[in-house]
Amino acid sequence: MVTAFILMVTAAGKEREVMEKLLAMPEVKEAYVVYGEYDLVVKVETDTLKELDQFITEKIRRMPEIQMTSTMIAI
Numbered sequence: 001m002v003t004a005f006i007l008m009v010t011a012a013g014k015e016r017e018v019m020e021k022l023l024a025m026p027e028v029k030e031a032y033v034v035y036g037e038y039d040l041v042v043k044v045e046t047d048t049l050k051e052l053d054q055f056i057t058e059k060i061r062r063m064p065e066i067q068m069t070s071t072m073i074a075i
Contacts, residue, residue, distance in 0.1 A: 001045055002052050002073065006060065008040040009068040015039045018065050027055050038070070049073075 010018050015033045022028045022042055030043040046052040052073070060069060 001047065002049055004044045004046075004052055004074060005072045006040075006042045006044060006056070007038040007070040007072070008042065008060075008066055009037075010039045011065045011067060014065040018063065021063065025055075025059065027051075027059075 008018070019031045019033055019040055022031050022040075027044050027046055028042055029045050032041050033039065034041050044052065044055065046055055052071075056069065056071060060066060
C-alpha cells in the first residue's frame with residue numbers, strides 16, 4: 001500500500017468544489033480545505049507507486065480547477 005499526501009493550489013473559489021470531486025474518487029481517503037500557500041491537503045492510497053503516478057497524472061492534473069500539486073509519499 002502506498003500512502004501519499006498531495007498539496008494542491010486551486011483556482012480562486014474552487015476549493016470546496018474540487019474537494020467534493022476528489023472525495024468521490026476511491027483513491028482519496030481524506031481531503032481538507034486549508035489556509036496558507038496551498039488550498040487543499042489530500043490523503044491518497046494506492047496499491048503501487050505506478051498506480052499513484054497514474055492517479056496523479058491522469059485524474060488530478062487533468063482537472064482544470066487544479067493549478068499546482070506537490071506530492072509527499074509517506075514512508
